Amino acid sequence: MKKFNQNVIDVIGNTPIVRLNKVAANVESDIYVKLEYMNPGGSIKERIAKHIIEQAIERGDLKPGGTIVEGTSGNTGVGLAMYAAVHGYKCVFVLPDKQSIEKINNLRAFGAKVVVTPTNVEPDDPRSYYSVAKRIAETTPNSFYANQYYNLDNQEAHIRSTGPEIFDQTGGDFDVFMCGVGTGGTISGTGKYLKSVMPELKVVGVDIEGSILAPFWRTGEVVEAHGYVLEGIGEDIFPDNLDFSVIDDFVMIEDKESFVMTRRLLTEEGIYAGGSSGAAVVGAIRYAESLDTPKKILVILPDSGNRYTGKIYNDQWMRDGGYIDSPYNMTVGEMLHHTGKATKLIKLQDDKNIGHAIEIMKANDISQLPVFKGDSLVGYVSESKLATPLFEGTIDLNDNINLVMSNDYEVVSLKTPLQTIQNQLMLGKTIFVSDDDGNIVSIVTFTDIVGYIAGA
Template sequence: MSTFKQNVCEAIGNTPIVKLNRVTAGIESEIYVKLDYMNPGGSVKDRIGKYIVEKAIERGDLKPGGTIIEGTSGNTGVGLAMYAAIYGYKTIFVLPDKQSIEKINNLRAFGAKVIVTPTNVEPDDPRSYYSVSRRLAETTPNSFYANQYYNLDNQDAHFHSTGPEIFEQTEGNFDVFLCGVGTGGTISGTGKYLKSVMPNVKIVGVDPVGSILEPFFRTKKIVEAHSYVIEGIGEDIFPGNLDFSIIDDMVVVEDKESFLMTRALLTKEGLYAGGSSGSAVVGAIKYAQKLKEPKRILVLLPDSGNRYTGKIYNDDWMRDNGYWDNSFNATIREVLSALDKGSLPAVKLMKEYNVSQIPVYRGSKLIGMVSESKLLRPLFESQISLNDNITIGLENNFILVDSNDLLEKVANALLNKTTVLVTTGEDVTAILTDIDILNYMATHRPF
């Protein structure tokens, strides 16, 4: 065992860089993603958790047995909690109530004390998560306030780890570094390092609609903040760790496109990342679309998808909040008036023959059935699309019987909701349904 780590904190960093292939179809620029969700605590924030605490210990700000306090959207908490678990510190975390329950449970599982504060209050409100964490730090004996918004060790962590790591992995062979902006630590620290070794690199930030950061970058005016759902990026304050002078451009993204891209990263690229990763990739594509010539863009994906199983990766939550991009955003009137218009070939056939299921052939070979009821749910949940080949919606739950067979042969099949296809010679000539049997029984009563 020559390659083991002394403890899990030594496993932070050296995250892989992967090229995107399918979600970038039609984009001339190449987009690469750095999977910082593969850090042991599941996010980029492991890097700052470790660095901030080590610096605090070095300066004597955190003493043995002390308590680490932080206002965190969850990920920094995990980074700090991991360090605290190894070295025996206590932790108290303050989270705004829009954060996912997975993040809150995760921190509690580390043994941390978690205090949840309201999201929709002004930053200087005594209930805000900035105010509560500051107050706790002032009143808890032997405590250290990590303060990722204003403690410059946050951006220094990225200057000393993320930046050099990216340069080493790529040998500087890219044109643009792009990431979401929350505290600003990632973009400022990584950006500062990259600019020191690659003078021509462009540093691009991604900000959600509703945040005050991009409007300020663009117009130098402070706008009113509005709420948005995406977690971890965008601000209603100007964090001390955000150095606008490092940033060359900023792109804005919406909740919906971020969440849809997060899901597409999983279904099209196999990348199980969090919502702000979807934002970052949407931002990279928007940026790429503005470019006059193709570039190589490196995007940092901050956290893992397993923190969002109750939200972005929950179909009901996506649907209930109007994030699924499908044709079900129509009114009932629109649905009814579409009845006479063009339709899918399979649906057209069902309508024409007034049946709810039809057999599907490849050449002369019967390969399955499609039915109204089984097509609806996957279409509704966007698991299949209207342009997919019909074979995707095939069911194999059917039996073939000859028209001369006895009815009792199909009784079990019908009771088990298996479709009964009636053949005459080689051809399927009918589908026998429950209603056919009921009709027969009603008209052939033995009295």
């Protein structure tokens, strides 16, 4: 055979660079992206996995038949698992529970053992994925802890691989290098190499709101981390692989704009990448908008979109998170206002008879009628619950309404998000709405929701 490789590890790297066209049409700078998801395992992390393991073998830290242990957001794990599959090692990976199910399933498909830990705990908490991975490595015989955050072979992999590859592909014909920042290996290693051959190059990191990295670079102060949904960017620790001296600037982004851009990359550019890629592109566009003169900007797109089919590429997940518009992304009060139903509630006192209730429903063209005792809601009657006993003759029009009244209902406020009650309504639950003073002011039915959506 004329051209082939010995195994899949040999084809890591040499990923293409393409120009963005539609999504970056409104900026004067040219934005180029390096498609790291075209590595055989779908991410840039295969570069560091290969180098970390090879260095561990060379130093004698990883012996034949040993177990590789790592705390990972999923991509490094796939790279390590791929190498382990080819060379006969076992793997144990620890992931925080915010990682996509696709990442977890990918690792298990390689035969790895996967431990899932809580996301919202402090880094030094014994339940954190950092702590659990370290503990597993310490208690597993013949194991090697890859430790991508503090093992400088991570950074070295990019000095030896990613940086030279980019320079060879571009001839140094660009002005700004950008990527998301997590462990710091990509930006520090690639940035160091590129600056050694391109002294005028600017290296710009992309960080997410809630991370402590960019705020520390700007102020020198350690802020309190808070939660975010994006995977692969941002940290609540300072990894040894992150060399702040390499970085010339930071751009901060948020979850929603990152996810929306990720989907645009697919629908407008044909680029099937993950959420951190969308984040990096948002950051690049924002940085380009801040420039006085157009520049050539090169951006790393770290991983594949096939890891996020249940999240970013799932319309329902995006709607539930408020990341894309939905008819349900409003309050109950706003929906009632739009449908013109935010009017005085028609109601019945509990001393009235069934015939009176039917007359009120007929006169007002309504199918449900709340029943009050004084100012307090005690139940409701509906056409559907009246029909059968009337036909069967088990009730009379002169009977008190309490004989057919139902108390199977819920009360929500005008400020309740509509999406929180949609399932109850679809199941036929009756929902009453109260104002800020606790007064019942309206009733919501599934018909109201359907009518609103149809007219939206």
